[in-house]
Amino acid sequence: xxxxxxxxxxxxxxxxxxxxxxxxxxxxxxxxxxxxxxxxxxxxxxxxxxxxxxxxxxxxxxxxxxxxxxxxxxxxxxxxxxxxxxxxxxxxxxxxxxxxxxxxxxxxxxxxxxxxxxxxxxxxxxxxxxxxxxxxxxxxxxxxxxxxxxxxxxxxxxxxxxxxxxxxxxxxxxxxxxxxxxxxxxxxxxxxxxxxxxxxxxxxxxxxxxxxxxxxxxxxxxxxxxxxxxxxxxxxxxxxxxxxxxxxxxxxxxxxxxxxxxxxxxxxxxxxxxxxxxxxxxxxxxxxxxxxxxxxxxxxxxxxxxxxxxxxxxxxxxxxxxxxxxxxxxxxxxxxxxxxxxxxxxxxxxxxxxxxxxxxxxxxxxxxxxxxxxxxxxxxxxxxxxxxxxxxxxxxxxxxxxxxxxxxxxxxxxxxxxxxxx
Amino acid sequence: xxxxxxxxxxxxxxxxxxxxxxxxxxxxxxxxxxxxxxxxxxxxxxxxxxxxxxxxxxxxxxxxxxxxxxxxxxxxxxxxxxxxxxxxxxxxxxxxxxxxxxxxxxxxxxxxxxxxxxxxxxxxxxxxxxxxxxxxxxxxxxxxxxxxxxxxxxxxxxxxxxxxxxxxxxxxxxxxxxxxxxxxxxxxxxxxxxxxxxxxxxxxxxxxxxxxxxxxxxxxxxxxxxxxxxxxxxxxxxxxxxxxxxxxxxxxxxxxxxxxxxxxxxxxxxxxxxxxxxxxxxxxxxxxxxxxxxxxxxxxxxxxxxxxxx
Numbered sequence: 001x002x003x004x005x006x007x008x009x010x011x012x013x014x015x016x017x018x019x020x021x022x023x024x025x026x027x028x029x030x031x032x033x034x035x036x037x038x039x040x041x042x043x044x045x046x047x048x049x050x051x052x053x054x055x056x057x058x059x060x061x062x063x064x065x066x067x068x069x070x071x072x073x074x075x076x077x078x079x080x081x082x083x084x085x086x087x088x089x090x091x092x093x094x095x096x097x098x099x100x101x102x103x104x105x106x107x108x109x110x111x112x113x114x115x116x117x118x119x120x121x122x123x124x125x126x127x128x129x130x131x132x133x134x135x136x137x138x139x140x141x142x143x144x145x146x147x148x149x150x151x152x153x154x155x156x157x158x159x160x161x162x163x164x165x166x167x168x169x170x171x172x173x174x175x176x177x178x179x180x181x182x183x184x185x186x187x188x189x190x191x192x193x194x195x196x197x198x199x200x201x202x203x204x205x206x207x208x209x210x211x212x213x214x215x216x217x218x219x220x221x222x223x224x225x226x227x228x229x230x231x232x233x234x235x236x237x238x239x240x241x242x243x244x245x246x247x248x249x250x251x252x253x254x255x256x257x258x259x260x261x262x263x264x265x266x267x268x269x270x271x272x273x274x275x276x277x278x279x280x281x282x283x284x285x286x287x288x289x290x291x292x293x294x295x296x297x298x299x300x301x302x303x304x305x306x307x308x309x310x311x312x313x314x315x316x317x318x319x320x321x322x323x324x325x326x327x328x329x330x331x332x333x334x335x336x337x338x339x340x341x342x343x344x345x346x347x348x349x350x351x352x353x354x355x356x357x358x359x360x361x362x363x364x365x366x367x368x369x370x371x372x373x374x375x376x377x378x379x380x381x382x383x384x385x386x387x388x389x390x391x392x393x394x395x396x397x398x399x400x401x402x403x404x405x406x407x408x409x410x411x412x413x414x415x416x417x418x419x420x421x422x
Numbered sequence: 423x424x425x426x427x428x429x430x431x432x433x434x435x436x437x438x439x440x441x442x443x444x445x446x447x448x449x450x451x452x453x454x455x456x457x458x459x460x461x462x463x464x465x466x467x468x469x470x471x472x473x474x475x476x477x478x479x480x481x482x483x484x485x486x487x488x489x490x491x492x493x494x495x496x497x498x499x500x501x502x503x504x505x506x507x508x509x510x511x512x513x514x515x516x517x518x519x520x521x522x523x524x525x526x527x528x529x530x531x532x533x534x535x536x537x538x539x540x541x542x543x544x545x546x547x548x549x550x551x552x553x554x555x556x557x558x559x560x561x562x563x564x565x566x567x568x569x570x571x572x573x574x575x576x577x578x579x580x581x582x583x584x585x586x587x588x589x590x591x592x593x594x595x596x597x598x599x600x601x602x603x604x605x606x607x608x609x610x611x612x613x614x615x616x617x618x619x620x621x622x623x624x625x626x627x628x629x630x631x632x633x634x635x636x637x638x639x640x641x642x643x644x645x646x647x648x649x650x651x652x653x654x655x656x657x658x659x660x661x662x663x664x665x666x667x668x669x670x671x672x673x674x675x676x677x678x679x680x681x682x683x684x685x686x687x688x689x690x691x692x693x694x695x696x697x698x699x700x701x702x703x704x705x706x707x708x709x710x711x712x713x714x715x716x717x718x719x720x721x722x723x724x725x726x727x728x729x730x731x732x
Contacts (some may be wrong), residue, residue, distance in 0.1 A: 075478070100479075
């Protein structure tokens with residue numbers, strides 16, 4: 001037994017002791033510790049009794065974490081050798097958790113879970129050709145728009161290309177009247193510019209993800225398009241905190257296009273009056289030539305390599321990935337199921353507001369899978385905000401983003417030179 | 423006092439002093455050991471860490487650790503977010519230290535006044551916030567500061583003033599958190615002031631009254647000089663604690679809106695535990711240490727000039 005195993009054993013004993021103190025524990029019972037975040041953390045407990053019924057001798061202990069602390073908590077738990085057996089993780093964390101060797105790759109008996117996934121979401125979970133986590137639910141961003149204002153501006157259908165979109169925005173701004181805008185692009189959120197960046201042909205990083213590729217002609221076009229929306233008065237120069245209440249501003253006509261994910265469908269339905277409901281719809285994001293990509297989001301289920309209960313842990317992942325269970329979870333929390341076979345069971349596409357998400361998910365494109373990615377897009381947005389405020393042109397902004405990305409990726413280049421990174 | 427009775431020193435030359443020194447070392451050894459173990463070694467380790475690029479890769483495997491010299495410091499000093507955090511922290515300290523000292527002193531003077539009845543009860547009431555759990559009180563304060571349902575805005579609007587989006591606007595977030603912090607910590611310094619105020623002899627006040635001094639002049643010429651050394655102590659402690667403000671913005675605003683409540687310590691936390699750049703986070707800790715040290719030295723120099731202590 002290695003010292004680490006000793007320590008883990010001791011920790012296990014301690015944890016076991018603590019668990020035994022809380023709930024009576026039967027001899028020989030396996031306790032699976034499962035961390036889940038946000039809404040899922042509060043509701044997944046409704047699904048676990050059925051799993052426990054089917055797997056006698058296994059008990060699932062769900063620990064709910066807030067999203068704001070989840071990432072830190074996972075890394076700290078890794079450093080302190082106290083990771084749970086299974087956890088929900090944001091699917092952009094997969095590369096980072098793989099880099100530190102925390103994840104247990106999908107075993108052959110669970111490979112079937114990956115058959116009917118959305119390709120871009122699955123790709124996000126694959127590092128070096130192996131699936132390191134199993135997609136649980138998916139989301140992506142598309143556009144929410146005001147059908148009534150668009151119609152008044154002379155557009156019956158939502159736009160399909162950037163050029164068409166720009167025309168529609170100018171017309172809708174005129175229709176909405178003085179003091180209103182056409183689209184909301186909060187300056188402190190990177191998702192909108194990232195979406196435009198994913199719609200171009202060139203990848204965002206080059207040389208095996210060790211250098212920024214933001215100076216590519218495509219990304220400069222995306223930057224120029226983003227900036228023109230502010231320069232032409234179509235988007236307010238504001239960050240999200242300055243918009244106190246997105247849905248009421250949307251209903252007021254302050255903006256007619258809004259980028260968001262499936263969670264906003266529920267918000268718009270519950271927070272806006274019934275009389276307003278016919279006036280909005282969702283549609284795929286316009287791209288440079290025809291409907292374009294956006295980033296695949298959502299959560300995955302990860303089994304940690306430190307867990308002594310690999311088999312039970314994977315059984316739980318398999319259970320939570322069953323189309324029936326995913327459909328039931330969709331009814332409970334409204335998450336879009338990761339497996340496409342669960343969509344018809346849950347009847348997601350019967351909802352006209354959710355149906356466009358299917359097409360958008362099929363068009364989704366994976367963001368670069370390097371552990372530094374989140375920092376890189378954060379820096380990208382800081383530079384983009386300065387560009388909008390006039391400090392950079394699209395070309396100089398692109399060069400500045402590249403400079404910052406290259407600096408953040410310096411360690412990764414060194415790791416690759418040493419042959420230590422994937 | 424080190425100079426002992428000269429006759430005694432002559433009677434036992436050399437050896438006696440050695441034995442006494444040994445005894446003295448023996449007495450301070452446990453404290454020195456604790457300081458060495460729990461202060462000097464960690465500080466040295468942090469200094470060493472700040473010269474490396476300890477990050478997520480090094481966490482997985484120590485072979486991925488590199489010595490980078492002063493690069494962490496160099497990058498920090500060119501990072502606008504770090505300077506933003508410095509500026510926010512300075513605002514907190516510049517506004518918070520005088521406010522909290524004034525609140526503590528006022529509370530102590532009121533409690534010390536003869537006319538106040540039920541003193542222990544007041545003392546408990548003023549001290550209670552300090553010993554209450556921070557997160558619980560922060561939750562209550564978030565309700566108090568709530569834009570639409572908060573009692574503070576209810577008070578403002580019933581006075582005919584416009585409601586304030588306390589925690590949602592970059593311009594009001596620092597004052598909002600300051601209100602909470604001052605309310606939370608003034609009780610502790612109040613106790614220190616109260617203890618000193620009770621040692622000021624009554625005859626000084628009596629003499630001042632006979633000379634015709636009113637309450638303000640008594641406070642200015644009797645109370646303040648008597649508590650000056652304590653004032654210095656309290657101000658040093660307050661500056662140090664305001665420079666290390668973390669939990670309040672973490673619980674109330676998570677550094678927002680628009681990074682307006684990111685303090686140096688919050689920045690260090692994000693660097694260290696959000697991005698897991700422990701090397702860079704250690705460099706922040708060191709810069710903060712130097713800042714607090716510099717300000718404390720300035721405070722001591724000013725106090726020496728004013729004659730607060732010898």
